[in-house]
Amino acid sequence: MxxxxxxxxxxxxxxxxxxxxxxxxxxxxxxxxxxxxxxxxxxxxxxxxxHTDTFTLPLPSRIANIMGDNVNKIMTNVWATVFVALIGLAAGSLLGYVIAVIAALFPKWGSSGVTIVAAFNAIPIVALAPVMTNWTKGVSEDANTRSMVAKILVVMIVCMANMSINAYRGLTEVQPFSEELMQSLVAGKKEVLVKLRIPNSIPYIFTALKVAVPSSVISALVSEYFAEYIIGVGRQIRENIVLAQYSTAWAYIVAACLIGIIMYAVTMIAENILLKKHA
Missing domain, CATH: 1.20.5 (Single alpha-helices involved in coiled-coils or other helix-helix interfaces)
Structure with missing residues (x-):
């Protein structure tokens, strides 16, 4: 054997x-x-x-000292950037999801509509930001309000395209037997949407948010470069580089990195909590 x-x-x-x-x-x-x-x-x-020097690339200890000496000023600009990123992310994600729901309810033209919306994702932020700044000049006489609206619109457009693509997949890529079972129970479009399609799209929403959260921070930073009102982490990076204050510019670069890391970490924590309940 x-x-x-x-x-x-x-x-x-x-x-x-x-x-x-x-x-x-x-x-x-x-x-x-x-x-x-x-x-x-x-x-x-x-x-x-x-092959650089400590003037162009300051030491971490020097950057930390500048951040410690300018906490209040840095935090003022950080909150301005976070506000733009969060409002734009929320508005863009909500609008993108609504577009995906409408496209899923009307499949004959839905995929084509989502493809058109996805084209917005190909627009460079560097080109989109100055255009929005010019378009929003008549929104208000206050430069701060005009700048805020322009920056939020840039972030919203970037996040909208990403959310609509992923949410549409989650709403349409359901298990065939699940949809057939709902149809056999004479479920209407509304019941199929609420009880089958929307729950199925939840993991896809977080997939979209994992991309949209860093994109919202980047688009907020870039849009601040072209804004009228001089506030925000992105604008401070630009102003300090122009003035050759590289140590201060690096302090704001570190602050921008921390914004992205913290927002992404919060998204991951929320995903772990909600998807466990969803499962």
């Missing part, structure tokens, strides 16, 4: 198959890379590699 000899898996193979170790690697390895880059930056090894 022939018996197969089971070979013991190597330690490396067992480590690669261990989920806890894989999860730890996904956190520890990027953290170690960040620490290495930080050390090379602070010790000016990075400056030697990039």
């Amino acid at each position: 022939n018996q197969k000899i089971k070979r013991k898996k190597s330690l490396w193979r067992r480590m690669q198959e261990n989920r806890k170790i894989l999860a730890a690697e996904s956190t520890v390895l990027p953290l170690l890379l960040g620490i290495v880059i930080f050390i090379c930056w602070e010790t000016q090894i990075l400056h030697g590699i990039l």
Whole structure:
């Protein structure tokens, strides 16, 4: 009687198959890379590699000191950018989802309509921001209000296109047997939409938000470059670079990175909580 000899898996193979170790690697390895880059930056090894100086690329300690000395001013600009990003993200995502719902209810022209909306995603933000600034000049006599509306519109358009594409997939790519079961129970379009299509689209909504959240921050920053009212992290980056205040510009760049990271982390936490309940 022939018996197969089971070979013991190597330690490396067992480590690669261990989920806890894989999860730890996904956190520890990027953290170690960040620490290495930080050390090379602070010790000016990075400056030697990039052939630059501490004036153009300030040391992290110098950037931290500037952020600590200008907390109030930086936070004022951070809240202005966060406000634009959040309002534009919410308005764009809601409008994109409504477009996707209408397209799913009327499938004959729905896919074509979503394709047209998706074309907005191809418009460069650098081109869109100055156009919106000019279009909104008649909105108000207050420069702050005009600038705010223009920036929100830029973010809204960017987020709308992304949400409509993903939400339309979630609303239409349902399990065939589920739709057939609803039809066999003589369910109307409204019941199919509320009880089948919308629940099915929830994971797709978060897929869209994972892309839309960083895009909302980037589009808010870029739109601030062209805004009339001088406020916001993006505008401060531009102004300080023009004035050759690179250390201060880098302080605002770090603030912009933190905005994106925090907003993305909140999105991931919300996804984990809501999708567990959804499942």
